[in-house]
Amino acid sequence: MNDVFPFVVVGLTAGSVYGIAGMGLVLTYKTSGIFNFAHGAVAAAAAYLFYELHVRSGLPWPVAAVISVIGFGAVAALCLERLARALRGVSLAMSIVATIGLLLAIQGVAVMRYGPRTLTMPAYLPTRSIRMVGVNVGLDQIITFLVALVAATGLYLFFRYSRMGVAMRGVVDDPDLLALNRVSPVRARRWAWFLGSSFAALSGVLIAPVLGLEAFVLTLLVVQAFGAAAIGRFSSLPLTYLGGLAVGVGASLSTKFVASVPSLRGLPSSFPFLVLFVTLLVLPRRLLVDSGAAVASPPPHTHSLPPRVARGGLVLGAGVALLVPWIVGARLPVYTNAVIYVLVFLSLRLLVRTSNQVSLAHAGFAAVGAAAFAHFTHAGLPWPLALLAAGLVGVPVGAVVAIPAIRMSGLYLAIATFGFGILLEQLIYPQSFMFGANGSLAVPRPHVSGVDLASDRGFYYVALTVAVLASVVVAWIHRSRLGRLLRGLADSPTALATHGADTKVTLVIVFCISAFLAALAGALFGALTGSIDGTPFGSFSSIYWLAILAVAGNGLIAPAFVAGIFIAVVPAYITNHTIIDLFPVMFGMSAIGNAIMSTRGSPFAGWLQGASIRSAGRADRSPVRDRMIIQEVAA
Amino acid sequence: MTAVVAPPTTDGLSVRGLSVRFGGLVAVDNLDLDAPEGRLTGLIGPNGAGKTTTFDACSGLNTPSDGSVHLFGNDVSRLGPPARAQRGLGRTFQRMELFNSLSVADNVALGREAAMAGSNVLRQIVASRHEQDEMMEAAAGAMELCGISDLADRRASALSTGQRRLVELARALAGRFRILLLDEPSSGLDHNETARFGDILERVMAERGVGLLLVEHDMSLVMRVCHHVYVLDFGKLIFEGSTDDIRDSEIVRAAYLGAEEV
Numbered sequence: 001m002n003d004v005f006p007f008v009v010v011g012l013t014a015g016s017v018y019g020i021a022g023m024g025l026v027l028t029y030k031t032s033g034i035f036n037f038a039h040g041a042v043a044a045a046a047a048y049l050f051y052e053l054h055v056r057s058g059l060p061w062p063v064a065a066v067i068s069v070i071g072f073g074a075v076a077a078l079c080l081e082r083l084a085r086a087l088r089g090v091s092l093a094m095s096i097v098a099t100i101g102l103l104l105a106i107q108g109v110a111v112m113r114y115g116p117r118t119l120t121m122p123a124y125l126p127t128r129s130i131r132m133v134g135v136n137v138g139l140d141q142i143i144t145f146l147v148a149l150v151a152a153t154g155l156y157l158f159f160r161y162s163r164m165g166v167a168m169r170g171v172v173d174d175p176d177l178l179a180l181n182r183v184s185p186v187r188a189r190r191w192a193w194f195l196g197s198s199f200a201a202l203s204g205v206l207i208a209p210v211l212g213l214e215a216f217v218l219t220l221l222v223v224q225a226f227g228a229a230a231i232g233r234f235s236s237l238p239l240t241y242l243g244g245l246a247v248g249v250g251a252s253l254s255t256k257f258v259a260s261v262p263s264l265r266g267l268p269s270s271f272p273f274l275v276l277f278v279t280l281l282v283l284p285r286r287l288l289v290d291s292g293a294a295v296a297s298p299p300p301h302t303h304s305l306p307p308r309v310a311r312g313g314l315v316l317g318a319g320v321a322l323l324v325p326w327i328v329g330a331r332l333p334v335y336t337n338a339v340i341y342v343l344v345f346l347s348l349r350l351l352v353r354t355s356n357q358v359s360l361a362h363a364g365f366a367a368v369g370a371a372a373f374a375h376f377t378h379a380g381l382p383w384p385l386a387l388l389a390a391g392l393v394g395v396p397v398g399a400v401v402a403i404p405a406i407r408m409s410g411l412y413l414a415i416a417t418f419g420f421g422i423l424l425e426q427l428i429y430p431q432s433f434m435f436g437a438n439g440s441l442a443v444p445r446p447h448v449s450g451v452d453l454a455s456d457r458g459f460y461y462v463a464l465t466v467a468v469l470a471s472v473v474v475a476w477i478h479r480s481r482l483g484r485l486l487r488g489l490a491d492s493p494t495a496l497a498t499h500g501a502d503t504k505v506t507l508v509i510v511f512c513i514s515a516f517l518a519a520l521a522g523a524l525f526g527a528l529t530g531s532i533d534g535t536p537f538g539s540f541s542s543i544y545w546l547a548i549l550a551v552a553g554n555g556l557i558a559p560a561f562v563a564g565i566f567i568a569v570v571p572a573y574i575t576n577h578t579i580i581d582l583f584p585v586m587f588g589m590s591a592i593g594n595a596i597m598s599t600r601g602s603p604f605a606g607w608l609q610g611a612s613i614r615s616a617g618r619a620d621r622s623p624v625r626d627r628m629i630i631q632e633v634a635a
Numbered sequence: 636m637t638a639v640v641a642p643p644t645t646d647g648l649s650v651r652g653l654s655v656r657f658g659g660l661v662a663v664d665n666l667d668l669d670a671p672e673g674r675l676t677g678l679i680g681p682n683g684a685g686k687t688t689t690f691d692a693c694s695g696l697n698t699p700s701d702g703s704v705h706l707f708g709n710d711v712s713r714l715g716p717p718a719r720a721q722r723g724l725g726r727t728f729q730r731m732e733l734f735n736s737l738s739v740a741d742n743v744a745l746g747r748e749a750a751m752a753g754s755n756v757l758r759q760i761v762a763s764r765h766e767q768d769e770m771m772e773a774a775a776g777a778m779e780l781c782g783i784s785d786l787a788d789r790r791a792s793a794l795s796t797g798q799r800r801l802v803e804l805a806r807a808l809a810g811r812f813r814i815l816l817l818d819e820p821s822s823g824l825d826h827n828e829t830a831r832f833g834d835i836l837e838r839v840m841a842e843r844g845v846g847l848l849l850v851e852h853d854m855s856l857v858m859r860v861c862h863h864v865y866v867l868d869f870g871k872l873i874f875e876g877s878t879d880d881i882r883d884s885e886i887v888r889a890a891y892l893g894a895e896e897v
Contacts (some may be wrong), residue, residue: 485752488734488745495732498694499810500720500750505759634867 005135007252013141014210015248016148017203018272019241022228023155026240026270029229031168031192035411037418037543039225042080042197043204044218046072048110049211050205051121061124068205073198081186081193081285086596093358094595096414097550100360100543101591103219109586110215118214125209144206151202152241155195159237180299190194195390216540220422224251227272228417230279242261247272263431270426276419280404280412317561325457331572335393336460339559340524342467345560346474347517348549354478355510356490360542361401362518367537368424369394369519370526371434374441381447387466390523391516398515402508418611421539429534440533443526463524470517471557477513478556486510509580544584547591588628640667647671647846648693648724648814652701655688655870662688664870666702670848672813675840677857677878678850678868686850687729689867690816693848694726695719706814721750725812727803729819729850735792738804739783742791744774746806762765770809777809780842781835796823800832808839814846821853829853836860858882 026038036042044209046068052063081101087095126142159165167188203225204218211217224247231243251271258264267274324335344366351357371392381389404416428434435441445454445462452458485506488496493503526532545567552563566587571580643649648670655663663685670676678686693699694702695716703712705723711744714722725746734742747770752759762770778784781801786794791802800820807815817836821829833856836847851857857864858878866874866887873878874887881887 138857480760481748481752481758482760484737484741484745484748485759487736488749491734491736492732494696494716495728495734495806496745496749497716498696498720498726499746499806500717500731501748501752501759502715504753505756506752509756509759536840 004253004256007139007256008249009135009141011249011252012245013248014207014252015245016145017207017244018224018228018247019244020148020151020199021203021225022232022240022244023152023237024196024203025225025229026232026234026237027155027159027168027192027199028080028196030187030235031171032081034084034087034095034099035415036080036196038102038106039196040201040219041103042076042200043207044110044215045076045106045204046201047121047204047208047213047218048114050208051119054124063444065205069198069201073201074194076197076201077190077194077481080197081190081407083592084189084193084595085141085186090595090598091356092411093352093356094550094598096171096358096411097546098592098595101547101550101588101595103588104544104584104591106549107215107219108581108588112578112581114213114215116214118212118217120212120335121208123209140209146201147206151199152237155199156237156241158195163189164191222443224272226419227275227279230276230283233283247275250275257354264427266426266430270423272423273419273426277404277416277423280416280419317558325460332456334526334569334572336456336463337525338564339460339463339467339522340528341515341564341568342560343470343521343524344545345549345552345563346470346557347514347521348545349560350474350477350486350517351510351514352546352549354483354490355486356508357405357507357510358417358546359401359511359514360414360418360426360539360546362514362545362603363537363539363541364421364424365394365397365515365518366433366522366525367429367434367534368397369522370443370532370537371441371522372519373455373523373526374435374443374532374572377444378441383444384506387520391520394515394519394522397519398511398513399508401515402511405507405511416601418539418542421542425534425537425539429537435533440531441522441526442531443529445527445530459528463528466520466524470520471560473556482509544587546589551587551590551594563599641669643703643705643708644669647707649675649705650689650693651703651705653689653692653704654700655685655692655697656700662870663692663699665851666867666870666872667874668865670814670846673840673844674862675836675849675860676848677861677864678848678867679852679854679857679864683869684867685870686867687818690726690818690850693719693816708828717754720810720812721753721813723813724816725810725814726816727800727807727818727820729797729822729853731803733799733803733806734790735790737791738787739767739789739791739794740774740778740787742802743805743809744770746777746809747773747811750810755811773809774805777805777850778807778868780838781805782831797825800824801835804835808843812845814848817849817851817854819850821851821856829856832856833860840853844866
């Protein structure tokens with residue numbers, strides 16, 4: 001018992017933090033209908049502010065804490081409530097893009113200001129330890145636990161019994177009804193955002209001394225609240241808190257148990273995502289109904305170019321693409337990289353735009369392809385065959401992701417794929433069957449006697465050929481029966497199913513094709529650099545890719561090329577590091593802007609709009625449901 | 636009200652002992668209902684009576700707590716929506732479920748194509764030339780029947796409510812359905828459009844001989860086209876009979892029709 005207890009203490013401390021972070025997330029989601037993927041980033045921002053005030057400016061920690069938690073919470077609440085209001089009527093996919101953009105922007109600012117390295121946050125709470133049940137427990141641990149417990153209980157009581165709390169519960173269901181009762185829905189939502197952001201901020205400030213300050217880690221770790229929120233079924237506050245504790249203790253105990261199994265060393269940090277993924281898989285389907293606003297978005301705006309212009313653009317683009325190796329000199333690998341990214345964006349586009357499914361696990365598909373390709377070429381498979389086989393290895397992985405897609409739509413799918421991506425990164429990437437025992441594998445370029453394919457120039461054409469073939473395939477899919485089914489799926493999966501098409505099959509197909517293309521890209525990335533490891537395929541890459549695609553414009557094929565140039569070529573021509581650091585911020589902000597503008601017919605966006613919120617909202621609109629809501633509010 | 640429970644009909648849709656609960660609320664309570672081929676059956680009742688819930692249970696979109704759904708004598712209660720559609724049950728939606736980004740012609744064609752795709756991976760990816768022809772023919776016929784052939788190239792989202800209702804009906808008619816559930820097809824239509832809708836329904840009955848089950852608020856339309864009417868209130872069947880019976884029924888008048896002119 002005594003050798004387990006210390007892990008329980010650590011787990012309870014961390015779990016308390018996850019618990020309150022999760023409660024904040026659930027609270028804002030329940031009241032605004034917007035699931036804030038940037039919740040962890042809000043926590044990180046508060047922790048940095050605390051660091052700035054307490055460590056750099058020397059303010060006493062209680063003052064710094066009050067400012068960072070309550071003051072920052074209030075400011076964040078005003079902004080977030082405004083953002084959430086601007087996102088009303090926007091499709092689910094677009095609202096996900098917006099909060100993901102916010103996450104990127106906050107992280108980007110933190111990196112610009114404090115650099116990518118981890119800053120140590122000195123302990124501000126007393127660290128003296130007390131002997132409890134034969135174990136030394138730090139005072140700071142006890143305080144963290146108690147603060148979280150008080151906050152959680154307070155929030156629960158407030159939500160349950162105060163007038164404003166009741167109003168918050170009513171505001172999602174029926175803002176108009178609430179307004180009739182002389183409670184302003186905006187005020188209720190602002191309160192909810194304030195509490196939610198403050199809880200995020202509190203979790204950030206509490207956990208910073210334990211983890212240190214590093215934008216990515218902090219964002220990711222507070223995102224562990226996702227696991228807690230899933231246990232709370234994204235709606236119950238007490239269950240979310242308990243879920244946080246369970247996740248914390250489970251992760252901590254797993255540290256102890258995997259100590260003897262080195263291959264599982266990624267388990268503790270990915271434990272919450274395992275919980276998240278599994279919970280989403282086992283929760284009854286009826287609980288997985290988005291509580292997002294049921295506003296039908298206007299149809300997507302497509303700006304198809306006149307055929308002659310399109311044809312001209314195609315010829316011009318093809319000409320430029322063919323001439324690139326003779327123009328750009330030593331920067332050629334950068335262009336090859338862009339061409340490979342075209343595959344990633346085509347694959348993402350087929351999924352997100354055509355089919356209105358969100359995947360935040362795309363980097364994982366690419367990683368699997370890269371690793372498989374390295375192994376196949378080492379095993380002596382001819383280069384082109386190895387490439388094809390690497391793509392095919394992506395297919396079952398795509399099918400695995402399609403399982404949550406079959407069970408859940410929209411938001412929950414996005415969350416599940418996010419969890420899946422992190423699981424892959426932390427649990428699978430380190431395995432020797434992925435990138436070898438040293439975490440890195442050599443990857444060859446193709447060799448054909450008499451033809452130069454292995455030089456930078458030759459390989460550029462190889463990559464370009466694959467990208468063009470993929471473009472042709474995607475364009476063909478769009479015109480085929482599958483394309484019609486996918487577009488139908490995006491607009492109304494219900495109608496498709498009630499007319500006889502098995503939409504589960506359709507979903508599996510599109511995920512498999514998408515994973516195939518992404519895996520091809522992963523393989524080519526490896527061949528381009530000559531060796532491959534897990535770094536380029538971090539789970540945040542998936543987020544970044546989605547945000548860039550969101551700002552790359554309309555159309556079917558062209559935006560994939562535009563996005564490829566954005567992500568690979570543009571940074572290579574900017575020597576100023578500040579501007580390069582600014583990139584995630586810019587893409588993040590543009591993603592938010594595009595999401596907001598998507599209902600207003602912006603020339604850029606609109607393609608992500610789809611039917612998912614319509615199908616999700618239907619249950620809320622039936623007369624029966626109306627009656628239930630009225631009873632709930634009246635009670 | 637209901638007499639002895641009859642065995643499920645073998646020539647259409649039958650619902651037996653159907654109950655659907657949402658939490659503590661009983662939306663549909665022990666309902667028996669038949670919609671055979673060749674008959675235009677009405678299902679009426681005030682808001683929240685459980686009509687759409689019944690439709691959803693028939694097409695497999697919700698999970699009944701009790702009872703069974705039969706199609707042409709086979710129990711389909713355990714099948715999903717696509718499988719029921721494959722067995723001849725089609726429907727429209729009160730909140731229209733059009734493919735908004737597609738043209739009218741593509742919407743209607745998908746009404747046939749969805750069933751061709753079914754659950755077979757290959758058939759979901761490519762259409763044979765033969766299927767393509769069959770699809771186009773079915774779509775053209777359905778659009779003709781609904782009088783929307785001139786809208787074929789318009790985008791579904793760009794149409795008026797009345798036109799959208801017709802597109803949804805045409806899409807269902809393009810499929811090889813033998814029983815169609817129509818959920819408030821006249822809501823959002825003006826008087827003339829509703830009258831024209833009634834004409835179309837009568838044409839469909841005459842030309843196709845399918846079975847229609849119609850949820851409808853417009854009593855004049857119900858009284859004009861329906862052969863047999865079920866009346867629901869608070870999830871319970873309170874009356875069934877011909878339109879004449881309905882007109883004479885005190886129960887129906889009290890529960891639903893109220894002051895409305897019949």
